Amino acid sequence: MTASDHAFAEVPQSWTHRHLLDLERLSADDITLLLDTAAAFKQATNGCRTKLTALAGSTVVNLFFESSTRTKTSFALAARRLGADVVDFSAAGSSLSKGESFIDTAKNLEAMGVDAVVVRHQTPGTPHLLTEHLGVGVINAGDGPHEHPTQGLLDIFSIREQLGSLEGLTVGLVGDIAHSRTARSNLWGLTKLGAKVILCGPPTLVSQRWQELGVEVSHDLDTILPRCHVLNLLRIQFERQNTPPFPSVREYAHLYAMDKRRLRRARSDLVILAPGPINRGVEVTADVADCPQSLILNQVTNGLAVRMAALWLTCGPRAGEPTPSSQPAGASA
Amino acid sequence: MPSLLIRGGRIVDPSQSLDATGDVLIRDGRVVAIGAAAVSESDAAGADEVIDAEGMIITPGLVDMHVHLREPGREEDETIETGAAAAIAGGFTSVACIPNTEPPIDTQGAVEFIHQKAARADACNVFVVACVSRDRAGKELAEIGQLVEAGAVAFTDDGSPVYDAELMRRAFEYCRMFDKPILAHEEVLELSHGGVMHEGLVSLALGLPGMPAAAEEVMIGRDIALAEVTGGRLHVMHLSTAGGVALVRRAKAQGIAVTAEATPHHFTLTDECLRQFDSNYKMSPPLRTAADVEAILDGLVDGTIDCIATDHAPHAIEKKMLELDRAPFGILGLETAVGLSITRLIVPGRLDWPRLVDAMSTLPSRILGIDRGTLAVGAVGDVTIIDPNLTWEVDASTFRSKSVNSPFHGWQLTGRAVATIVGGRVKFRLHEAAAAS
Numbered sequence: 001m002t003a004s005d006h007a008f009a010e011v012p013q014s015w016t017h018r019h020l021l022d023l024e025r026l027s028a029d030d031i032t033l034l035l036d037t038a039a040a041f042k043q044a045t046n047g048c049r050t051k052l053t054a055l056a057g058s059t060v061v062n063l064f065f066e067s068s069t070r071t072k073t074s075f076a077l078a079a080r081r082l083g084a085d086v087v088d089f090s091a092a093g094s095s096l097s098k099g100e101s102f103i104d105t106a107k108n109l110e111a112m113g114v115d116a117v118v119v120r121h122q123t124p125g126t127p128h129l130l131t132e133h134l135g136v137g138v139i140n141a142g143d144g145p146h147e148h149p150t151q152g153l154l155d156i157f158s159i160r161e162q163l164g165s166l167e168g169l170t171v172g173l174v175g176d177i178a179h180s181r182t183a184r185s186n187l188w189g190l191t192k193l194g195a196k197v198i199l200c201g202p203p204t205l206v207s208q209r210w211q212e213l214g215v216e217v218s219h220d221l222d223t224i225l226p227r228c229h230v231l232n233l234l235r236i237q238f239e240r241q242n243t244p245p246f247p248s249v250r251e252y253a254h255l256y257a258m259d260k261r262r263l264r265r266a267r268s269d270l271v272i273l274a275p276g277p278i279n280r281g282v283e284v285t286a287d288v289a290d291c292p293q294s295l296i297l298n299q300v301t302n303g304l305a306v307r308m309a310a311l312w313l314t315c316g317p318r319a320g321e322p323t324p325s326s327q328p329a330g331a332s333a
Numbered sequence: 334m335p336s337l338l339i340r341g342g343r344i345v346d347p348s349q350s351l352d353a354t355g356d357v358l359i360r361d362g363r364v365v366a367i368g369a370a371a372v373s374e375s376d377a378a379g380a381d382e383v384i385d386a387e388g389m390i391i392t393p394g395l396v397d398m399h400v401h402l403r404e405p406g407r408e409e410d411e412t413i414e415t416g417a418a419a420a421i422a423g424g425f426t427s428v429a430c431i432p433n434t435e436p437p438i439d440t441q442g443a444v445e446f447i448h449q450k451a452a453r454a455d456a457c458n459v460f461v462v463a464c465v466s467r468d469r470a471g472k473e474l475a476e477i478g479q480l481v482e483a484g485a486v487a488f489t490d491d492g493s494p495v496y497d498a499e500l501m502r503r504a505f506e507y508c509r510m511f512d513k514p515i516l517a518h519e520e521v522l523e524l525s526h527g528g529v530m531h532e533g534l535v536s537l538a539l540g541l542p543g544m545p546a547a548a549e550e551v552m553i554g555r556d557i558a559l560a561e562v563t564g565g566r567l568h569v570m571h572l573s574t575a576g577g578v579a580l581v582r583r584a585k586a587q588g589i590a591v592t593a594e595a596t597p598h599h600f601t602l603t604d605e606c607l608r609q610f611d612s613n614y615k616m617s618p619p620l621r622t623a624a625d626v627e628a629i630l631d632g633l634v635d636g637t638i639d640c641i642a643t644d645h646a647p648h649a650i651e652k653k654m655l656e657l658d659r660a661p662f663g664i665l666g667l668e669t670a671v672g673l674s675i676t677r678l679i680v681p682g683r684l685d686w687p688r689l690v691d692a693m694s695t696l697p698s699r700i701l702g703i704d705r706g707t708l709a710v711g712a713v714g715d716v717t718i719i720d721p722n723l724t725w726e727v728d729a730s731t732f733r734s735k736s737v738n739s740p741f742h743g744w745q746l747t748g749r750a751v752a753t754i755v756g757g758r759v760k761f762r763l764h765e766a767a768a769a770s
Contacts, residue, residue: 024538101655123656124540125610145540184540212534242526 152185342386394426394715406435424750505565675748
């Protein structure tokens, strides 16, 4: 064990959760603890490049019922950076295609002795249902359009790293709010930490009803642009639409794409985020995606730090509880 | 056939404006005497069986006009036998079964099958609601005249709306000849497509696809217009939205032949329940908002909503133990309806007993045109005896139904049927059932 590992000997007692399911039900203190833990991991691993042994002996399963490349890779790398073993499980070619229920699938994986389940599923609430059937920690890696807590955290982490604090900032979330789990996790996390959120997009993708939660709704990007410290550009999820939410991509890009012309009207210190995968030319033009204000690639690095924090807090050793590696072989969880 | 004397209970029979303490004597399956001092001492002494109903409510047998018995085709969810057993355990002497079975009930043979299975189960009366359209496909009328001859009491394609407006118009026109109502599942499918819950603030926060109130209201509006133009009888099933209640209220004021039902879950639960992601809260129409619940309650109070029906919709546990979007719509109703109605309507003083019995017995009988819902002398001896003060905990593991998809498991309720009498024969007694288990 290295010196930096000693900082991660035990999960802080102020963290009382077994799972990371959504940001809606976390407190501002919980979210701050997650962000601070992520910052500590980022520092201890030289920017997420070196390995620790904080979760040595633990096994994390990536249970992905929906396709993913960056989130799955990010969780796998984060687990390995902490010394854990990682097992990948994807729905294609599994027993699910033979009719097995997702609960049975997860129970089988649990019986193989995993310590945490990272789950992505196309249906909201599925990670929450898993916690009722499994005895191990569950991390939501995206449940349909509901939440994607680690994405929300890494966006907020990136903003905090760049601008110091969230308090008093105005953050515009632009695009397909209706189908975006990233938007929901950002909305809860940002407002809890004192930022003001503006949801912006066409009425078919941004319901007026959001105002009932105390956030501002706008259908005019050019009007809100000068007030925003941060813009988070969300992808249009064409795959989730019953009927097209706008007449054409051309018309959408005309109204909402972040381009050089709009950039000139924004604050000079505007921070631009995009959760990816980005559709260049739809929600953001290529020149803006690659401009100095864009944190898109920082987000990817910070994703590792945030996921290390999530894994650590979910399945790291707690005071008075046996660690996975201290249990005799074959002991049941 | 033996005689049965029910003594000293509060008889609530809105069909004859009766609300008084007294006795009911049933002989040869029919009511022969009812009321205070109506039963002579010699008759009382000669009764083969006596039930002491002191402190109890005696009502004409309760009628649930919206029950999915699943047989034939989905016997893993429910059978006519288990559904009928659930009915009598819940205090219902009659149920009307909905024809979205596999195959659907759209032939005389299918109606006879239900009648025979119900006779063999020998629990409650089972009245058959048959399909409006052949194979419930919404393309052409089923043989409605033949189905009436076989005993069908009403027509519906429930599970689905009758989507073709012209077919619905024809159905209204044609059913006039037999004076049969069309029970309508009101839903514009394009608006609710893919939805799993009410579209509102909760669905927005949870990212779950919503079913807007307008999907129900647009179709109610269409069917009211068609009922008006044809003179047909429209019965709106499982009314769930404030806007729908307003539409029905206005149509009734205009003299259009429209009636409506509401379910216990729609006057008890809201879309907030979906925050638990429990598929037992998934049904169609979905649980709506608190404002809609209030509108349903108001509709029951002022009579806009005629009756309470359960939309009892059993699903085997493995079907419900799925992700919310894959789990089927439906909730059990038969064994919790009386307790929920008393707890939600009588205890807070929203409805009085005569109105509740009207809603659960007399009016559904009248809508279906069946000779039930009354304890008048000469009527069939279907009686429900209710303990209005009994507090009990819902335990899904004790249900007679084959399924357990009830979100009310663990709820404390007030009021329960303690005896269910069908045709003068005691089919269910709570205390015997409790002693046996």
